[in-house]
Amino acid sequence: MKTLIKNIKELIQVDDNSRLLVKGKDMANLNTIKDAYLIIKDEIIEDYGSMANLKEDWSIDCDDSIELDATGRMVFPSFCDSHTHLVYAGSREIEYSDKIRGLSYEEIAKRGGGILNSAKLLHNTSEDILYEQSLERIHEIILQGTGAVEIKSGYGLSVSDEIKMLRVIKRLKETTPVIIKSTFLGAHAVPQEFKHNPDEYVDLIINEMIPQVAAEELADFIDVFCDHGFFDVIQTDRILMAGVKHGMKPKIHANELAKSGGIQVGVKYDALSVDHIEYTEEEEINALLNSATMPTILPGAAFFLNMPYAPARKMMEAGLPIAIASDFNPGSSPSGNMKLMMSFACVNYKMLPEEAIHATTINTAYAMGVSDIVGSISKGKIANLFITKEIPTYNFMPYAYGSDLINTIILKGKIL
Ligand code: NIG
Ligand code: FE
Numbered sequence: 001m002k003t004l005i006k007n008i009k010e011l012i013q014v015d016d017n018s019r020l021l022v023k024g025k026d027m028a029n030l031n032t033i034k035d036a037y038l039i040i041k042d043e044i045i046e047d048y049g050s051m052a053n054l055k056e057d058w059s060i061d062c063d064d065s066i067e068l069d070a071t072g073r074m075v076f077p078s079f080c081d082s083h084t085h086l087v088y089a090g091s092r093e094i095e096y097s098d099k100i101r102g103l104s105y106e107e108i109a110k111r112g113g114g115i116l117n118s119a120k121l122l123h124n125t126s127e128d129i130l131y132e133q134s135l136e137r138i139h140e141i142i143l144q145g146t147g148a149v150e151i152k153s154g155y156g157l158s159v160s161d162e163i164k165m166l167r168v169i170k171r172l173k174e175t176t177p178v179i180i181k182s183t184f185l186g187a188h189a190v191p192q193e194f195k196h197n198p199d200e201y202v203d204l205i206i207n208e209m210i211p212q213v214a215a216e217e218l219a220d221f222i223d224v225f226c227d228h229g230f231f232d233v234i235q236t237d238r239i240l241m242a243g244v245k246h247g248m249k250p251k252i253h254a255n256e257l258a259k260s261g262g263i264q265v266g267v268k269y270d271a272l273s274v275d276h277i278e279y280t281e282e283e284e285i286n287a288l289l290n291s292a293t294m295p296t297i298l299p300g301a302a303f304f305l306n307m308p309y310a311p312a313r314k315m316m317e318a319g320l321p322i323a324i325a326s327d328f329n330p331g332s333s334p335s336g337n338m339k340l341m342m343s344f345a346c347v348n349y350k351m352l353p354e355e356a357i358h359a360t361t362i363n364t365a366y367a368m369g370v371s372d373i374v375g376s377i378s379k380g381k382i383a384n385l386f387i388t389k390e391i392p393t394y395n396f397m398p399y400a401y402g403s404d405l406i407n408t409i410i411l412k413g414k415i416l
Contacts, residue, residue, distance in 0.1 A: 078147025
């Protein structure tokens with residue numbers, strides 16, 4: 001089966017070299033082809049180029065073919081969202097008004113709200129209902145242009161509820177067209193019953209949760225909320241060491257609420273990414289420069305919690321790559337809309353549209369270990385892409401921040 005998309009006004013984020021990430025000043029150079037075609041064979045991008053070079057016999061080697069005419073419209077690689085908590089029960093808009101009244105994220109957490117509130121809700125929700133609620137969110141982000149997503153556990157906080165969450169993620173992997181990677185985040189918060197002895201909870205994570213999660217092969221990655229009031233560097237170090245021993249690559253929450261040392265401990269364990277990173281200064285930048293770890297900014301959470309913004313420009317000037325993910329979760333970023341995250345990246349972090357496009361596609365693909373198969377328009381990669389509505393320029397995507405500009409979605413070569 002072959003699909004031809006022809007007369008594409010502009011084919012965006014073309015990479016003949018299939019780079020695994022884009023960093024520093026290269027982030028501002030976006031490769032595109034105007035008046036282009038793209039050919040998909042089964043689920044793979046087979047060819048692309050300018051219309052002048054489209055061969056008349058492009059479909060000669062297959063029985064079945066279709067053509068889509070994209071006149072006036074552009075083709076983008078699907079967004080990759082490398083950081084979400086989209087498996088959760090219910091919602092927490094009640095805390096929204098608490099926040100407006102002036103309570104901080106940490107204060108809400110201390111009162112037993114926040115993550116612990118979601119844990120209670122999740123405990124009382126069956127696996128099937130949790131799956132249904134999460135499936136709806138997956139459908140929502142597919143329509144918003146996401147083609148690959150990482151999902152974390154972390155609202156279970158007990159052996160059985162963490163496993164319940166990870167089984168739901170596994171089921172989503174098997175039943176939806178998006179590429180999904182799963183992360184074990186038992187160290188998301190300390191449950192009430194361990195409040196006076198958090199190290200005992202860390203022991204439970206290391207001695208019971210990690211071995212069981214690994215035995216059932218439920219997680220690709222391991223995460224820790226390494227921050228003020230949650231898990232400290234020593235606890236994070238112990239948990240990451242145990243996760244790595246069980247074959248899980250680290251990806252961690254770091255420096256959201258304070259200079260927690262989280263970035264350095266992430267780098268020490270060769271984390272795929274360190275995420276949030278609002279509190280990033282010279283020493284954190286230097287640690288990242290000597291690493292293969294992707295600094296990942298979550299603009300939705302910083303916007304929603306009114307946090308200081310990570311120094312994106314300074315990081316790119318130092319030569320670092322940046323990824324932008326949604327953090328889709330009920331407490332700090334109740335949206336998985338990656339196009340909106342791109343707009344936040346531009347307005348609040350002063351990233352150019354070109355930089356924001358790299359940050360939400362190839363660099364997030366890297367941050368979830370899939371940049372060899374998605375994240376750019378490259379021959380041989382999986383055909384995860386979308387055709388826009390008619391737009392004047394690609395800048396219009398982050399500029400028109402409230403508009404749905406996606407017309408046709410193609411995942412794994414299939415038109416949805
Ligand atoms: O990434 N920072 C920690 N975890 C989530 C928030 C989870 C929640 O509040 O439910 C985050 O922002
Ligand atoms: Fe998060």
